[in-house]
Each structure stands twice: as structure tokens, then as C-alpha cells.
Amino acid sequence: MEYQSEDLNELMLARRGKMKELSDKGVEPFGEKYEFTHYAKNIIEQFEQLENQKVTIAGRIMSVRGHGKASFANLMDMSGRIQVYFRQDVVGEEAYEIFNLIDIGDIIGLNGRVFKTKRGEVSVEVQAFTLLTKSLRPLPEKWHGLKDVETRYRQRYLDLITNPEVRDIFVTRSKIISATRRYLDKLGFLEVETPILHPIAGGASARPFITHHNALDMDMYLRIAPELYLKRLIVGGFEKVYELGRVFRNEGISYKHNPEFTMIEIYQAYANYENVMRITEEVIAYVAQEVLGTTKIMYQEQGIDLTPPWNRLSMLDAIHEKTGADFRVVTSQDEALSMARKIGLAVEKNTDIGNIINMAFEEFVEPTLIQPTFIMDHPVEISPLAKRKASNPRFTDRFEAFIFGREMANGFSELNDPIDQKERFLKQVAQRAAGDDEAHMMDEDFVTALEYGLPPTGGLGIGIDRLVMLLTNSHSIRDVILFPHMRHKVE
RNA sequence: GACUCACUAGCUCAACUGGCAGAGCAACUGACUCUUAAUCAGUAGGUUCGGGGUUCGACUCCCCGGUGGGUCACCA
Known part of the structure; x- marks a missing residue:
């Protein structure tokens, strides 16, 4: 040759x-x-x-x-x-x-x-x-190794050969994943695999990748979340399941976003969001202990204590605490708008109360949540798959876990009322028709499954890449993904 | 998508205010049987990201483009 x-x-x-x-x-x-x-x-x-x-x-x-x-x-x-x-x-x-x-x-x-x-x-x-x-x-040079960031990502094999600390990060990643499985397996969860090619992209608010199946002559989506399939399995009688795998979201790339990333979703029948909140803090603490030998870690010069139990705070209380704005008393959209403006939040006229609250949270509270914190009771408008609070139907039995100002996990008591679920899908479909291409699509079969009966269930998802970032003190998601996506290089 | 910074030998980096493109490692030739970023002597190695412009003269200044990083926006 x-x-x-x-x-x-x-x-x-x-x-x-x-x-x-x-x-x-x-x-x-x-x-x-x-x-x-x-x-x-x-x-x-x-x-x-x-x-x-x-x-x-x-x-x-x-x-x-x-x-x-x-x-x-x-x-x-x-x-x-x-x-x-x-x-x-x-x-x-x-x-x-x-x-x-x-x-x-x-x-x-x-x-x-x-x-x-x-x-x-x-x-x-x-x-x-x-x-x-x-x-x-x-x-590359023996002493300085390979420094050029672009080459390190494009030719990861060179990075791995030359830079031992990079290799260590990926060994740690592997240990984090196996410890996660070990923990759930010990609790009697069943690991399952559901489709990655979806006829309907559901389970999250995100723009999907579209692909095409030739033999069936149909467009399909790469999954944005496994959620709706996993809940079908709970309907089917698998009471404790999890899936750890890749999901795909057709969105921008940043230091915390890669178009494909790894998440784990966990569902337990006869449980609620309180139970899965406990699983969240326990599994993360377990993994840290197993992999790093401690639950007190350093991330970007900041000490973080992962020892359970973590702080728990309702979203409305958190906003009130940080801004003085008390959305708890707000019942109309007008009130919500004026309160938002009072605290300096730029909101559009037609934004609903739930989204206004969420914007206030993201703007004023989220970046301040350095130590592990559960934010609870999200508005129903931003939680189309979560069960309403018995005490107040405008909010849900939901939580998100934040560490270092970043969302690490999201969970809730699953909405198991098929009639309510169908209505919420319809609302999402309307938003989609109005131009929001991240709104959920209607999934008739999922509603059908709920009609057969989903037991009360607690579910949660954890972003594995972000967890690996946290436990390896990595600034960028690209440093914990072996082959991060880059623009195609043309010569 | 916006702003901003970077791109020079295989790698890591220099090059003043616009004035001969340089070093270390790696390579090559030679010496050397406990070195460890081995050492010593010598040799070679360049589309300065690409294209255009200004200038007697451009790695350097200007314009267009490419790729990457950071910040922000989008985004759970």
C-alpha cells in the first residue's frame, strides 16, 4: 500500500x-x-x-x-x-x-x-x-503532555496516552456508574432497557433529533427521556425499575450541555416523591463514599457536603427568602406579573403563573444553591407529568436537587390520573401549536396505559455526567465525556 | 446565536512599537552499561489556521472566513 x-x-x-x-x-x-x-x-x-x-x-x-x-x-x-x-x-x-x-x-x-x-x-x-x-x-511531548484542548477532544486517544489525570477521570466515571448500579441492585431494583428510537419524543421538554426508519417508512426520534416507557413497565407490574443510558437533546453545546448525555431514571411503585428524594441523596452519598471514600468533597475550590439529609425547601419559600416576593399569596396572573416586575424580572405578558415562578426561581435562587438542596413543590404548569399536591392543585409533589447551583436530579410523585394526564398533554400540544417546539407531544398509548392503572409511584432522574463532573472536580462536561461532539473538521 | 480570547516546527511555547521566524522536548548523526524531564557534540525540521487588503516590508495592523476555549443567551 x-x-x-x-x-x-x-x-x-x-x-x-x-x-x-x-x-x-x-x-x-x-x-x-x-x-x-x-x-x-x-x-x-x-x-x-x-x-x-x-x-x-x-x-x-x-x-x-x-x-x-x-x-x-x-x-x-x-x-x-x-x-x-x-x-x-x-x-x-x-x-x-x-x-x-x-x-x-x-x-x-x-x-x-x-x-x-x-x-x-x-x-x-x-x-x-x-x-x-x-x-x-x-x-505529544513527554513532559508537558498534550495541552491543546481541541486536539484533546478530537483525538481523545492521545489525551489518554499522554495525560494520566484524564485517564483517572474516566476510571472514576466507570466506578461511579457501577456503584450506582450496585446501590440500586441491592435495593432490589430491576435494570431495564427501553427503546432509544421513539415514535413520539416524550418525558421531557426538549427538542429531539429526528431520524428515519426506511423499512417502516416512518420518522423516529432519538429519545429525550426514557420516562414514559419506564412508567409503562410499572403499569406492567415491574414495581422497581431503573434505566441508565444515553438520551439525546437537539440543543446547544456548552460546558454543561452535550447533545447526548447519560442519565439514570428510577421508578418505585407505591412510593412518593418523599421516598425518591431519600433515594436521591442516599445514592449520591453512597457513590461518593464508594468512589472517593468520603461524602465531603471539593468542587472548584468550594467545599460541598453530600452527607444526607440534604436541605429541603419549597420553591415558593426559597423565592420568598431570596427576594422578599411572596408568590404564595398570588392567585392571578396579573398579580404574578406585577410581583415579577417588582423584583426586576423581565417577563412577557402572556407568561403563566407557573412559568413566572419558575423564572424567579432560576434567576434569584438557583445560583445560590451551593450545598445540596432539594427544591420542592413546583408549579403544575412546568410539571406536566407530576402529581398535584393534595393540599394545593396548582403545585405538584415534585423536587429538584441542586448542588453548586446546578440541577443534579429531578423527581416527583408520578401523575397517575389518566384524565388529568390527558388534559395536561392537550395543554402541551396547544403550546406546541403556538410555536413552542419543546412542549410535550401527545402520547395516546401512555394515557391508555394510565387508564389500565399506574400504582402510586415515585420517580426520579439523575444526570450522570453532571454527577461525574461534581465528583471529579471537572469544570466542563467535555472533560467527563470521552468523545464530546465537535464540529466536523474540514481540511 | 452574541461578545471575547486563541490558533507559530510532530508536541509545549517565544518573537519588543510593523524590521532576518526562535527555544525545549521529539527526530536524525556520533559518544556513553544504574539513568529517570539522562548527559555531551553536531544536523535537519515552518502554507506563522485560510483568503484578501494596507505597507518598502506583516506572525504582528485592517477586512472576510474556519476551528476551538471562555462568558452570556437558549436549554433541565
Whole structure:
């Protein structure tokens, strides 16, 4: 196969040259499977037992310090790095010549004797080695690593090779997800998988991605939430279910928004929002304890205590506390508008009371909620799937959890009255017709399911990416998503 | 979408008020058998994001465009 040589810089040409030299010497530049006995980390941790023992390891060469007839190199595997020591008088002249054709970035397997250098570094004295993969491109600089943010996201593999702290974040992400599952599994929840391709995009207020199924000749949506399917499962008799997976929202990209992100939704029959609020704080505290060993964390220089129970505050009380405006006594839209204007909120004339309250909350309260706080009892207008409060039908048995001014979770007692649900869908449909393309769509089958009977149910959703951001002290959602979306690069 | 900052060798970064585009790492040649950001001597490496303009002269100033970051807006 011929490469367009004009694309190859001198560094790449040098590596291809060495690849050819290796082939000429009978060394296959792209090898076969390799069985190893140890990871770098094990060898360093278990040095006492392993001293002078033989080990076999495999990994990528990250640096080389040559000394003529002997050389030190650092080998990196999944667990970390270890120094390896090549001596001509140990591996033999021929092998040492081959070693001299190895570049930084090449992947090799080797076996040798574990020892400690004069300076005290645990190392492996190589007895034999095999080239497993020749690397044809130079790695980023060994000391500074890869800094360029764009390249880090576009070529995440380079970021992972060069920057150990990035790798750590994704290991932590994996632990967060498995701890979450462990916690729910222990409580007897059933993990389920519901469709990602939806004929109707429901369960959240968001613009969906549209795709097309050829055989059925129908447009479909990538799901914006699994909610309506999970509640169908509760109707079907699965009383405790959760789904952890990707959802897609066709919205802008920012440091806290990626068009596809991971959330977990959890539903428990015969429970209400109080119960799932408790699950929320317990699962997050459990995960922090399991993964970080503590529930007292630091995020962006701010100490945050995740230990339950968290503060609980109704939305109206919170607004009153921060602004002095008491929406609790407001019953008409006119009153709400004038109260909003009094506290300096720019609202449009036709905004309903619920949305005015929500805007006041977002403007004046949300950014102040640094320590974990449950905000409760949202207006019904902004909660089309939540059960009304028995004490006041204009509000719902709903909560949102905020940490560091960001929404981390959302839950409520599920609306199980099919007649009310249908009316609320109709209201959403009207808003949609009026131009709000984030309003919910009518889901007749979901209403039908409710007509068969949804037991009283508590449900909740947690944004996993935001939780990972919090627990890894990451500023941007792109730092906790392996391949964040970027504009297509045109040459 | 608005504002703003950035883009220079494979990587990390310099380049004064507009005056010869430079360093470290990596690469190449040579020396070197306990180094560890190895060391020492030497060599090579550039569409300064792209296009246009101003100027005797542009990495630098102006205009248009691209990509990315930040802030805001949108958004749970």
C-alpha cells in the first residue's frame, strides 16, 4: 500500500524507515496476541515478593534514556508506568540492535527480572522482548503532555496516552456508574432497557433529533427521556425499575450541555416523591463514599457536603427568602406579573403563573444553591407529568436537587390520573401549536396505559455526567465525556 | 446565536512599537552499561489556521472566513 508521501513529515518517514528495517531483520511490526503475567502497578506495589522474580508485561514505550550499550525506558500499561532496563549483555547484540529501532510510542511485550535501581526505582531488567505494534506517528511531548484542548477532544486517544489525570477521570466515571448500579441492585431494583428510537419524543421538554426508519417508512426520534416507557413497565407490574443510558437533546453545546448525555431514571411503585428524594441523596452519598471514600468533597475550590439529609425547601419559600416576593399569596396572573416586575424580572405578558415562578426561581435562587438542596413543590404548569399536591392543585409533589447551583436530579410523585394526564398533554400540544417546539407531544398509548392503572409511584432522574463532573472536580462536561461532539473538521 | 480570547516546527511555547521566524522536548548523526524531564557534540525540521487588503516590508495592523476555549443567551 502506497501512502501519499507529501502527507508524511520527516518524523513519520523516519518511523516508516525503521519499520522497513525491522521487517528486513525478520521482525513483524504488527504482532500477535501476547500473554503477560503482571501489570506495572502490581510489580511496584508487590516489589518485596517479586524482587528477582521473572515477570512478563506489555505496554507502550513512553520514554527512552539511552546509554550506549544499555538503555532505560518507561513502559505504560493500563495500570500505570514502570521503568524497564535493556542491557546489550543481557538481551544479546542482535536483540539490542532491534531495540535501537524501537521508538517512543511503540508497543512491546517483554519479560525480565524485577529489581530496584541504585536510586531506588522498581524496574524490570529485560531478558527478552517482542515488538507488538510499531507506532508510525510521534506522540505529544513527554513532559508537558498534550495541552491543546481541541486536539484533546478530537483525538481523545492521545489525551489518554499522554495525560494520566484524564485517564483517572474516566476510571472514576466507570466506578461511579457501577456503584450506582450496585446501590440500586441491592435495593432490589430491576435494570431495564427501553427503546432509544421513539415514535413520539416524550418525558421531557426538549427538542429531539429526528431520524428515519426506511423499512417502516416512518420518522423516529432519538429519545429525550426514557420516562414514559419506564412508567409503562410499572403499569406492567415491574414495581422497581431503573434505566441508565444515553438520551439525546437537539440543543446547544456548552460546558454543561452535550447533545447526548447519560442519565439514570428510577421508578418505585407505591412510593412518593418523599421516598425518591431519600433515594436521591442516599445514592449520591453512597457513590461518593464508594468512589472517593468520603461524602465531603471539593468542587472548584468550594467545599460541598453530600452527607444526607440534604436541605429541603419549597420553591415558593426559597423565592420568598431570596427576594422578599411572596408568590404564595398570588392567585392571578396579573398579580404574578406585577410581583415579577417588582423584583426586576423581565417577563412577557402572556407568561403563566407557573412559568413566572419558575423564572424567579432560576434567576434569584438557583445560583445560590451551593450545598445540596432539594427544591420542592413546583408549579403544575412546568410539571406536566407530576402529581398535584393534595393540599394545593396548582403545585405538584415534585423536587429538584441542586448542588453548586446546578440541577443534579429531578423527581416527583408520578401523575397517575389518566384524565388529568390527558388534559395536561392537550395543554402541551396547544403550546406546541403556538410555536413552542419543546412542549410535550401527545402520547395516546401512555394515557391508555394510565387508564389500565399506574400504582402510586415515585420517580426520579439523575444526570450522570453532571454527577461525574461534581465528583471529579471537572469544570466542563467535555472533560467527563470521552468523545464530546465537535464540529466536523474540514481540511 | 452574541461578545471575547486563541490558533507559530510532530508536541509545549517565544518573537519588543510593523524590521532576518526562535527555544525545549521529539527526530536524525556520533559518544556513553544504574539513568529517570539522562548527559555531551553536531544536523535537519515552518502554507506563522485560510483568503484578501494596507505597507518598502506583516506572525504582528485592517477586512472576510474556519476551528476551538471562555462568558452570556437558549436549554433541565
